[in-house]
Amino acid sequence: xxxLVQSGAEVKKPGESLKISCKAFGYxxxxxxxxxxxxxxxxxxxxxxxxxxxxxxxxxxxxxxGQVTFSADxxxxxxxxxxxxxxxxxxxxxxxxxxxDGLQPFDSxxxxxxxxxxx
Amino acid sequence: xxQMTQSPSTxxxxxxxxxxxxxxxxxxxxxxxxxxxxxxxxxPKLLISKTSILDSGxxxxxxxxxxxxxxxxxxxxxxxxxxATYYCQQYKSYSPTFGQGTKVEIK
Numbered sequence: 001x002x003x004l005v006q007s008g009a010e011v012k013k014p015g016e017s018l019k020i021s022c023k024a025f026g027y028x029x030x031x032x033x034x035x036x037x038x039x040x041x042x043x044x045x046x047x048x049x050x051x052x053x054x055x056x057x058x059x060x061x062x063x064x065x066g067q068v069t070f071s072a073d074x075x076x077x078x079x080x081x082x083x084x085x086x087x088x089x090x091x092x093x094x095x096x097x098x099x100x101d102g103l104q105p106f107d108s109x110x111x112x113x114x115x116x117x118x119x
Numbered sequence: 120x121x122q123m124t125q126s127p128s129t130x131x132x133x134x135x136x137x138x139x140x141x142x143x144x145x146x147x148x149x150x151x152x153x154x155x156x157x158x159x160x161x162x163p164k165l166l167i168s169k170t171s172i173l174d175s176g177x178x179x180x181x182x183x184x185x186x187x188x189x190x191x192x193x194x195x196x197x198x199x200x201x202x203a204t205y206y207c208q209q210y211k212s213y214s215p216t217f218g219q220g221t222k223v224e225i226k
Contacts, residue, residue, distance in 0.1 A: 037163075045155075045163065045206055045217040061214035062120075095162055103210050105153035107174065109162035 002026040004034075004096055004110035011116045012086050019082035020113045022096030029077040030054040033099040035106055036070065036081050040092045048094075050102060051079060059102060086117045121145050121209050125218035131226040138194040140221045142207035147187045151211040154183055154192045157220075158203045166205075167192065197223070 003025040012018055022034060035050040049060035053072035060070075071080045079096060094113050097106035122145040132138050142152065150170040155163040165174045167183040170190060180195045194201055202225055207218040 044220045045157075045208075047208075047215045047217065049214070059213060063214075097162075103151070103213070103215070105155075105165055105168045105208060105210055106163070107165050107168075109164070112162055 002098065002108045004098060004108055006094075006096055006110040006113045009114040009116070011118070013119055014086060014088055014117055016086050016117075017082065017084050018086055018115065019080050020094060020115070022079045022081075022110050024077045024079070024098070027098075030074055033102055033104075034072065034079040035097050035099055036068070037095045037097060037106070038064075038092045039095065039112075048081075050099065052102070053079060086115075088117050088119075090115060091117050120214065121148070121212060121216055123207055123209055123216050123218040125205075125207055125221050127221060128219065129222045129224060131224045132197050133226045134197055134199060136197045136226075138197050138201075138223060140192045140205055140207075140223075142185075142190045142192070142218050144188045144190075144209055148190075148209050148211045150186055151209060152183075152185065152190050153208045153210060154181075155206045155208065156201075156203045157206065163206065194223075 005023045007021040030053050033050045036048040038046040048064045051058045051070040058070050069082050096110040098108045124143045126141050154167040157163040171183045182193045204220045204222045206220050
């Protein structure tokens with residue numbers, strides 16, 4: 001069974017750094033893209049970008065380019081998203097999800113990681 | 120970016136009703152459109168890809184049609200489990216974009 005398990009909720013202060021994870025189970029991690037989706041409180045879904053764990057090729061949405069960094073660890077079957085300096089406006093639920101190809105829908109989703117940034 | 124516009128934003132319906140949600144794109148998508156269902160506090164779930172292909176395990180009361188710039192998701196007979204928010208997503212070009220969502224509420 002395909003499963004994506006995300007790290008737990010985080011509470012951070014503005015300016016702090018953060019790295020959240022998405023661990024994959026039940027399929028060959030290096031042959032599917034992993035994407036990240038933001039959902040701000042009470043709002044819709046935003047496609048942030050994707051990473052191919054096989055070679056760490058990444059594609060960022062222009063809206064998120066330079067704001068976050070994706071990475072992947074093949075030995076751990078895990079993908080990561082990190083911020084170097086959080087802002088209050090980064091407060092949101094973040095989902096990781098799997099795609100077969102770069103331009104495909106997300107066919108399996110993680111449970112989400114809630115990130116709260118507040119002073 | 121390709122803009123996606125869903126209508127209506129909210130829909131009130133009863134169990135057994137036929138429900139239709141529309142998604143319009145700012146440019147032609149061919150058939151590269153997906154639909155997702157999201158329940159409160161849960162991750163989205165893929166229902167339909169490439170306009171009309173039901174994902175594994177999705178009940179046959181869900182169907183998708185359309186091409187070009189106009190697409191519809193139809194639930195033929197609304198069930199209690201179907202009260203949720205539905206999103207369309209284009210994946211014709213980077214970066215893929217979602218519609219703003221349609222909340223299906225109990226009437």
